[in-house]
Amino acid sequence: ETTLLEEIAPKAVIDIPDIGPHQHFNRPPLILRVDAYGQPITIITAHLKSKRAFFLRDENGHLLEDMDDPNIRIRAKLRSLCMRAAEAASIRMSIMERLHHTREPLILLGDMNDVTGSVTTQLMTETGEVNYDKSMRDVALFDAARIQARYGWMKDVAYTHIHQGMPEVIDQLFVSEEFLPDSKFSLGQVERVDYFNDHLKWDYSDRVTDHGII
Structure with a gap:
């Protein structure tokens, strides 16, 4: 069972400066419902709008703004942030539909384009809310690298992208409460999370991707 989310949920639509309502995903998330040994699992893949500044262009792709103007650059980055926020909120609403008062495990993975x-x-995971309200476990998602059974310390030396010279984890894997070993609703656990990122250390001319693999 597969669904492609192409339109932003109406309650997540916001106006992008100088552009208008952001109503469609730049890269539509894919929702898969798979059967794993008789247990249904929902998997959502996401690739949110990047932090890269979004400058206005005409229909032929020609720039309409001065990229060297610092105030224009700030506004262009604000556009990207607004787009990413709308996409994240819309994905969260889809997650809530599938998690609230259910015991079916869910996995969210992909390039979130932020840490x-x-x-x-x-906004998509609400992990931190659990610290204040334990009932949020039902709808929160948890960083798989933080709850893995082995090598949890690896999280602190991991990265999946180098942004402006700084390593960071922007490709992520989140899981629902059913993957928490200490939950009364546990159906399994995350054994180990690995990051394959050696190819990011060198500037290969034929490098297939500038992201690490999680």
Whole structure:
């Protein structure tokens, strides 16, 4: 069972500066419902709008703005942030539909284009809310690298992308409460999470991807 989310949920639509309502995903998320040994699992793949500044262009792709103007550059980055926020909120609404008062496990994975603790990533997962309200476990998602059974310390030396010279984890894998070993609703656990990123250390001319594999 597969669904492609092409349109932003109406309650997540926001106006992008100088553009208007952001109503369609730049890269539509895919929702898969698979059967794993008789247990249904929902998997959502996401690739959110990047932090890269979004400059206005005409229909032929020609720039309409001065990329060297610092105030224009700020506004262009604001556009990207607004797009990413709308996409994250829309994905969260789809997650809530599938998690609220259910015991079916869910996995969210992909290129979130921001770090785990960022506002947009947490908008999708609400992991931190569990610290204040244990009932949020039902609808929160958990960073698989933090709850893995082995090598949890690896999280602190992991990265999946080098942005402006700084390594960061922007490709992520989140799981629902059913993967928490200490949950009364546990159906399994995350044994280990690995990051394959050696190819990011060198500037290969034929490098297939500038992201690590999680």
